[in-house]
Every structure is written in structure tokens, then in C-alpha cells.
Amino acid sequence: MSTLVLEGEGLTMRFGGLVAMAEVDFKLNRGEILGVIGPNGAGKSTLLNIITGIYKPSSGQVRLEGDKLTGIPTHKIVERGIARTFQSSRLFGDLSVLDNVIIGRHVHTKCGVFDAVFRRGRAQRELKESAAIAEDLLKAVSRELYEQRHRPAAVLPQADRRRLEIARALASEPKVLLLDEPSSGMDDNDTEALITDIRAVCAARPDLAMIIIEHDMHLVSTLPHKVMVLDYGEKLAEGTYEEVRKIPRVQEAYLGRKAVENA
Ligand SMILES: Nc1ncnc2c1ncn2[C@@H]1O[C@H](COP(=O)(O)OP(=O)(O)O)[C@@H](O)[C@H]1O
Ligand SMILES: [Mg+2]
Structure with missing residues (x-):
């Protein structure tokens, strides 16, 4: 059974006269991968910035497991379970x-500066535990x-820096992971390795x-269960690749024309 985790409804983002996102809806189920494609300036990064609270949408809402995220500060959104690169x-x-x-992992650690100075035992234990979890994570992402x-x-x-960013994002134990162009600057071999890691x-x-x-x-044809196409901030299409x-x-x-010719 599919369970809804993250949902965007009527997301609109205006910057002055520019409409970077217009009435975009999306749904993301547990265990599902949504691919977002579109030309430069289509509003793809804007979507992630809205989800993570960096931008407050002009209208519309984002909900995580039914709870409203819109208007909540970014660090709180990370604590709720959304991580990004x-x-x-x-x-x-x-x-x-x-x-x-x-x-x-900092969202899961409790010790602050006070503990580091006055309760060193506790802070050191927590650090050791974090280090062990981080090592496991690194192993899981890439040996x-x-x-x-x-x-x-x-x-x-x-390519390894990208992998590391993914490992770091996973360290907060998110329910949703957002990746902004993870393969950019990679050659075909690195992209293939990235697909294997993901x-x-x-x-x-x-x-x-x-x-x-x-x-x-x-990558888009391989990993996502469904693909959303954005153009000038509008959702042009959604479905399988x-x-x-x-x-x-x-x-x-x-x-582009080339793809049409090759289709
Ligand atoms: N903070 C901002 N201020 C003004 N315009 C912005 C801002 N962020 C994004 N935009 C504009 O919104 C549009 C979509 O940008 P973006 O989401 O970064 O596109 P993409 O990631 O699809 O390439 C672009 O025209 C961009 O210039
Ligand atoms: Mg972008």
C-alpha cells in the first residue's frame, strides 16, 4: 500500500513580476522517487527551496505526513525529516x-557547548556514537x-564530494531526501556509480x-518512479519517464529538437 509522505498543493512563487512557480501540485509516497526535470530557470530549485522553507511560497502549502510545513523555519523542517543537497x-x-x-547528525544530538565543557563524559559518548553511525552511513553509501x-x-x-553530501544529508535520518542535480559535472562513469549508490x-x-x-x-530514465516536467514554473506533465x-x-x-529527431 502506498502512503503519502510529502504533498505540495497550489505552490506559487512570485519574485516581483516574475512567476517562478505557478500552482504546482505534487504528491510523494513513502519509498517513492520523484524526478523533476525542466530547462534552466523552470523553477526546479525553487520547488526545493519552498519545501525546505528557504522560500515562503506566495500561495500554496507543503505538508509532511499531513502536517503543514509552510511558514516553519528551515532547521525545524530538517528536524521534521526533510534533508537536501x-x-x-x-x-x-x-x-x-x-x-x-x-x-x-546534529539534529539528533543533544549536547551543546555547556555539555562539552561541564559534562564532558556525556558529550564524548554522544560524539562517539555519532561517529559510529556516520561510519556506518559512509560504508552504506560508498565503500x-x-x-x-x-x-x-x-x-x-x-563525484565523491557529491556522495559525501548525500551521506551527510542521510545522517539526519530523513523521511524525504531532496537532491538538486546530483550528477552535475559528472562524466558517464561517475553518473553510473551515482545511480548504483542511490x-x-x-x-x-x-x-x-x-x-x-x-x-x-x-539517470532520469533509470531511478525515478515518476517524473514531473516543469517549464516556466508550470507543471507541463507528470507520469513515468x-x-x-x-x-x-x-x-x-x-x-529539444535533437531528442524529437532521435525518438
Ligand atoms: N531568490 C530569487 N529572487 C529572484 N528570482 C529568483 C530567485 N530564485 C529563483 N528566481 C528565479 O526563478 C526562476 C526559477 O529559478 P530556479 O528555480 O533556480 O530554476 P531551475 O532550478 O529550474 O534552473 C528563474 O527565473 C530565477 O531567476
Ligand atoms: Mg536549479
Whole structure:
């Protein structure tokens, strides 16, 4: 049975005269992957910014398991169970791979500065526990990454940095994971490895729901259960990849003339 986890209703986002998102609805079930595609400026990142509370929509609502998220501050939304990666890397380059993942767990740790100074035992126990969980996570996402856990994040190649961002997002134990163009800047081999990693994550966490914004059509045709096409902030189409790729308006808007010729 499918269970609704995340839902957007009538999402509209205006920036002055620009309508970045117009009356967009979506539904995401437990364990489901929704792919979001569309040309640059279509409103894809805006959608994630609305879901995570970075933008407050001009109208419309987002609900997580029936509870309204709209208007709640971003850090509270993370605590409720939504984690994301960004289009551009936001890792702490000087910190180790492992420390970057441990930081992702902060929503589940209780100790603050007071504890670190006056209750060192408790703070150290919690840190050790976080480190063990972070190591397991790294192993689950990518064995190679785990082996590099003590190196600074800055020395990792691009593809590993992406993996690390996913591991860090997962460290908050989200119900929903939002990935903004995870394969950008990757070659075909790295993208293939990314697909394998995401599959491993799904297998380990069958309840986890995901929204993946992507340009790579191989990834979009492989991972998502359904695909939503945005264009100028409007939902052009929604369905399986095979369904949406056949719609002429989608081909014109996004896939371009070349795809139509190759279809
Ligand atoms: N904070 C903002 N202020 C003004 N315009 C914005 C802002 N964020 C996004 N936009 C505009 O909204 C539209 C959609 O942007 P975005 O969601 O980033 O597109 P995509 O991720 O699909 O490439 C673009 O025209 C963009 O310039
Ligand atoms: Mg974007």
C-alpha cells in the first residue's frame, strides 16, 4: 500500500513580476522517487527551496505526513525529516569526510557547548556514537568513500564530494531526501556509480522518499518512479519517464529538437 509522505498543493512563487512557480501540485509516497526535470530557470530549485522553507511560497502549502510545513523555519523542517543537497557543494573542505557526516547528525544530538565543557563524559559518548553511525552511513553509501573518511573533504574528486553530501544529508535520518542535480559535472562513469549508490541507499532504506532534480536523462530514465516536467514554473506533465518523454510539449520544452529527431 502506498502512503503519502510529502504533498505540495497550489505552490506559487512570485519574485516581483516574475512567476517562478505557478500552482504546482505534487504528491510523494513513502519509498517513492520523484524526478523533476525542466530547462534552466523552470523553477526546479525553487520547488526545493519552498519545501525546505528557504522560500515562503506566495500561495500554496507543503505538508509532511499531513502536517503543514509552510511558514516553519528551515532547521525545524530538517528536524521534521526533510534533508537536501544543494546544486553547488556546501561541504566543509577543511574537515574530514567523517566529520562532515557527523555534522549532518546534529539534529539528533543533544549536547551543546555547556555539555562539552561541564559534562564532558556525556558529550564524548554522544560524539562517539555519532561517529559510529556516520561510519556506518559512509560504508552504506560508498565503500570507497568510507576508506577515505579521515581525509579532508576538499581533496575528494567531484563525484565523491557529491556522495559525501548525500551521506551527510542521510545522517539526519530523513523521511524525504531532496537532491538538486546530483550528477552535475559528472562524466558517464561517475553518473553510473551515482545511480548504483542511490540504489544502495534505497535498498537500505525502503521507506525513504526522494525528489531528484536532474538533467541527465539516463539517470532520469533509470531511478525515478515518476517524473514531473516543469517549464516556466508550470507543471507541463507528470507520469513515468516513458509517458512524459512522448508528450510533444515536453519534447519541445525540454528535450529539444535533437531528442524529437532521435525518438
Ligand atoms: N531568490 C530569487 N529572487 C529572484 N528570482 C529568483 C530567485 N530564485 C529563483 N528566481 C528565479 O526563478 C526562476 C526559477 O529559478 P530556479 O528555480 O533556480 O530554476 P531551475 O532550478 O529550474 O534552473 C528563474 O527565473 C530565477 O531567476
Ligand atoms: Mg536549479
